[in-house]
Amino acid sequence: MAKKKAKKPGETNEFRAKKREKLRFLAEMEPKKMITYPLAVFIVALLLVAVHFPPLGIELRGGVVVTGYGISADPDQVEKWLGDQLGFSVNVESFTSVDGSKGIRVYTPANADPTQIIKALKQKYPDADYTHSEVLPTFGELAKRQGIRAIAFAFLAMAVVVFLFFRNPVSSLAIIFSALSDMIIAIALMGVFGIQLTTATIAALLMLIGYTVDSNILLTTKLTRRKEDTIEEAYLSAVSTGFTMSTTTLGALFMLWLISTSPTIDNIAIVLIFGLLADFMNTWVFNAGVLRWYLTTRGVKA
């Protein structure tokens, strides 16, 4: 990369100041509104999760998936044709790789024999590359139990560490609630967009804990340990950093999602994008509202 000529040191700061002014509307919001709006979103998300939980992936539900790479066909036609061949109904969807090559995925219930499906497909598409995965419902049950356990324990671990670092129930609880709300909103959006809950997306939900904690700790540290600025100035400085962080990570995740055709990486990227969008609200609106309300009512050098 060609090195650009050195800029005046002031330029960066000027630009940051402008950005800060754009975010000032957040600082001028009433703390009460900052708390209630995200709470309302959280409740809506909770309801969505209750009525429309994301579909479970085959590793959590049990089933067989056969993937054929290099098949360009109408999934509905293949579905019908394959169903006739096999004598039981299958679900077919198509996908396109980044290099333009197409492929299909065939989903069937757990007791189907993948070899039979591949054999049938090979009659029609002998040149395609096939892979298959097979999961019995017993393993699905196990993976589900462990997924719940992993999330619960990770959450607890996070809560304990946050308490240890801040030793203050209000700021700790606000962080923990933000993390919970991020996760619930991400799960609700997964349901809305029909993204499956798989081990990979469970991993992404766990990753969210890391990102959430990052931004919330930044906010809490800035507001409670600030020495030089007013609450408003400290908040503005934190939110502009947070904005830079979120947009950068979102951009990188978006590129990842765009380029990769691996379902594992795609799903992780998408769930993280959902979660980070939710996190922006939960950290910079909800948690900030709680902290501002708490710091002003407590009358700490506001």
Added chain:
Amino acid sequence: MNRKLKKLLLNWKVLLLIIFVAGSIATLAVRPLTYGIDIAGGVALIAQTERPVDSSTMEIVTDSLQERLNTFGLREVQIQAQGNDIVVVKVANVTSTEEANSLKKVIESQGVFYMEFNGVIFGTGKDITYVGVYQVKSDNSWAVPFRISKEAAEKFAELAKGKPGWPVDMFLDPPADSLLVVPRSIYDLMNSTAFNANAPEAPYLIERIESAFNTTTVVYANQSAEELKRLANGKQIVLAGVGAELVDELKAMNVSVRYIPKQSGVTDEEFIKKVLGLYGPYSLGAELAQGEPQTDVQITGHASNRFQAEQEARTVYTVLKSGSLPVKLKVIGMEFISPKLGESFKTQALYAGIAALMAVLLIVYLHYRSWKIAIPVASTSLSEVIIILGIAALIKWNLDLPSIAGIIAAIGTGVDQQIVITDELLGGDKSTKITRRSSTLKRIGRAFFIIFASAATTIAAMSLLLVYFVGTLKGFAVTTIIGVVIGTLITRPAYAEIAKYLVGEK
């Protein structure tokens, strides 16, 4: 300026980063990365025991599975126990669905164990009622005591009477009812005293397996598939190191066929043992050749060093134990990926990674309008990737897709935290140069408080994932933890120094 640059390069935090990056590149050069089967191709099978077992039983289950899968001539078999009822078997280079299914069969069927003498089977796994702990003595001799049933002991006593020094064979999953097709050298070795222990007069191995298992051995002389089918006469055909090209043809003719490749570096004798699942032959002790039934017996041996002796004793112990494997396994999940696709996964992950890095570079530039910040942020992240990969190569971690996702996670938090450091350094827009200078240390300190707090939470959460999650996500937790540790200890401190130099006080 130059003196300051020199000072920066000699700063121990920056030096540490440079050393780690250089070390990682060197490591990657001499020890290339290994990939998980979801990238390199192969099959992963997840099996569950019929009931939860304790850790020592689990060890026997995995060890005996390893022994049995080895007879299949597969190069890379990885077996991991997870929790108290899950066994994950990963096999690289498995290319066909049929092959994957035959692996599944081996895992689900219990090992078939035979004890044979003079071409007669006198006991099976059921006859082993107890296996004692093996002992290794200071002279590198070893012994594995075990107990056999009364019936087996009586049958054996009768067979073995007056035959001290004769070979006693043990088999695990031998190719029974088979036509064994072997190269000339192997045939000659089997048809010699090589496997006769101390009794040249005993029947040769080739006769013993014919009479015990109805397994006929023939020399491979470029027979056609039809000829072999005729010779097999309905039996299974086992191609041992020869005739790989006939496999498909024979399969098409509806003949059950298995090909076992002979790897380089394997001696003919080792290869025969592997093909037959043979353990031994052990020489019959004089005290057992008197016609008296003995239920408490032992197998002894001698090795050239202690390590070897341990290994030999352990193998015999495992084989005896697996003959009476305490629990059954059921395959509850299977994932199969053809190696052709692996290449495209790899290049895609690489492209995706580069694209994400470019996105970081560009967005950071847009936020600060300064390449002096964007380039160090992106290149610090790049060095973090290099170090994580270097460590993965060092600990021989198999990179699978979740591991790559973990690296992405680590990089994501890394960039976030570099932004925190940068903003803390730049300070508020209103602060004057004097106040900023006086509080640089404090500001960096605050940035690192945030970094430590978030590293602690991530490590705590991921360790629990590592402990409590079964299946394919371990890689994710491992690379995330490596990334966070590297980030907190090496790359972030170095970035702080570099940033101080570039944007800090002039």
